[in-house]
Amino acid sequence: MFKQIIGWKFSLIAVAAAIIITTIWFVNNLSEKIRQEETKKVATWVEANQELLQSPSDANINLAVQIVTTNTTIPLILTDEQGRIKDHANLDSAQILRDPGYLARQLEDFRRQHPPFIMAVDSHSNNYIYYGDSLILRQVRYYPYIQLLVVALFIALTLFALSSTNRAVQNQVWVGMAKETAHQLGTPLSSMEAWVEILKETAEVRPLAAELAKDVDRLKLITDRFSKIGSVPNLEERNVVEQVASVMAYIKKRAPQKVNFSLQTAEQEVTAMISPTLFDWVLENLLKNALDAMEGKGDIQVLIENHSAHLIIDVSDTGKGIPKRLQEKVFHPGFSTKKRGWGLGLSLARRIIQDYHKGRLTVKSSEMNKGTTFRIWLRK
Known part of the structure; x- marks a missing residue:
């Protein structure tokens, strides 16, 4: 089932990527064709203007005027050989009136977009036609x-x-x-x-x-814990060191003799706002998981660090470790590497810490055949 879900996700991502790539390719191809057509239109427009300047024939003049007046979309700027702007077409006239530097900026922009067309005025001088992309092409x-x-x-x-x-x-x-x-x-x-x-x-x-x-x-304690799920917990200021030591003592009595327990803390009183019943449940889950990972022998160490605004509780074992690809999945409901159990312990533990205590529960580190450290982060 899990492989099927991964397969569906990969297929959907592949289809989405194919659609995006096809769309971008089609748009680029279409815009290139429009750009080429606009370049041809500007070339025709330049030729028509050349005819207006040089041809005395009425027929040629009429055709040239018709070609010149049909361009209503492609922005153009006409300059002399010194780069002075002599005329323009299809630019924002209101913007030209408001901003004296607008035409100069547009000219620089057109120079970057396309090379200019040269239009001979007479035998001694030329004009230059600069043009930009039309609004349709940009769209x-x-x-x-x-x-x-x-x-x-x-x-x-x-x-x-x-x-x-x-x-x-x-x-x-x-x-x-x-x-x-x-x-x-x-x-x-x-x-x-x-x-x-x-x-x-x-x-x-x-x-x-x-x-x-x-x-x-x-x-009765277990029943009380279940009854508190879904209710707003009553947080109390408690000495976390005593709370942890009490849970460790309870688990130690029921653990194999070859498992060594140790609690490390620089202070004997570290207070935080917790729900004692639910917080003990989290610690029991972590310690029981550590026992299962060590299979009857090893070391379990709990380290408490006191900081100004928060405290950290690290629960470490010397068990078989968790593969990196599974370190986040261990908190998913129903996920378990054991033959027994529903795979709800760590999921419930994270919910209790995050939803009720506004803290964090994560896998700090894990190395195969060397051990795992779970970290609880709590606000003080």
Whole structure:
């Protein structure tokens, strides 16, 4: 399925590239043909003016006048041999009146666009005809690029809208699933609490009841976490060092003995506004992923850095690492390299940090067979 999606994306990109290349080629080819036609028209116009100056025949004069007067689109400037402007045609007359330097700038522009035509005035002097691209040629040349830009912006906005809609639907699914899970767990938990209290009244099973009570409390914590998904969290100012140490102690009791845990911090009190229940959930996910990556032995290190406006928590392991091409995909819902699980842990963890704590959760670094470091960035 994943390969099919990649294949479709590549095909769409290839088709879009082909359309763009074909459009640009066609426009350039068409504009070149129009440019050549305009050059021929200017050459004919120059010849007609030459006839007006030199031919005494009434027929030739009438034909020349007709040719000269038909040019209403191609801008022209007539100069003498010293470059002084003597006449012009098809230029913005209002702009000429407002701006004394307009004609001089247009002349320089025409010189860059095309070589001039030479028109003999008499045996001793010549005039020069400079011309520029017509409005039609400029429109043909540039309009398709503007059109492609507009289409690209439209597609980008459409994709953004679809992505936002898809994200909103995903959020609704997440919230619905989490709250339904919390609701379903609530009823049996109430019964289990009652049974634990009954067991505590019997001396023979009181130690067993105490252990069962711990598991019930744990299930209640999990239920509380699920119930908070989709709700506005109550952020509290907490000592993050104590919070991290508490979660590490809980995970350490349930980890293999060959796994070494260490917490490094320059200060014993680093405060931030967090939702303790959800923040602990994120840390548990990261630590459990680190344990899975190491397969029973290795080192897990948590580093806390305190800065003026934010703090950083790095969770590092010495496990098998994550390939570079998968480092962003590990946060996608449903993505997992394990045979068990739904692939929701890291996705939920990122949502909790980004949506509820306005922070960031990323893969800081990872090297195959050497380990991975996840980074949590939080505002203080």
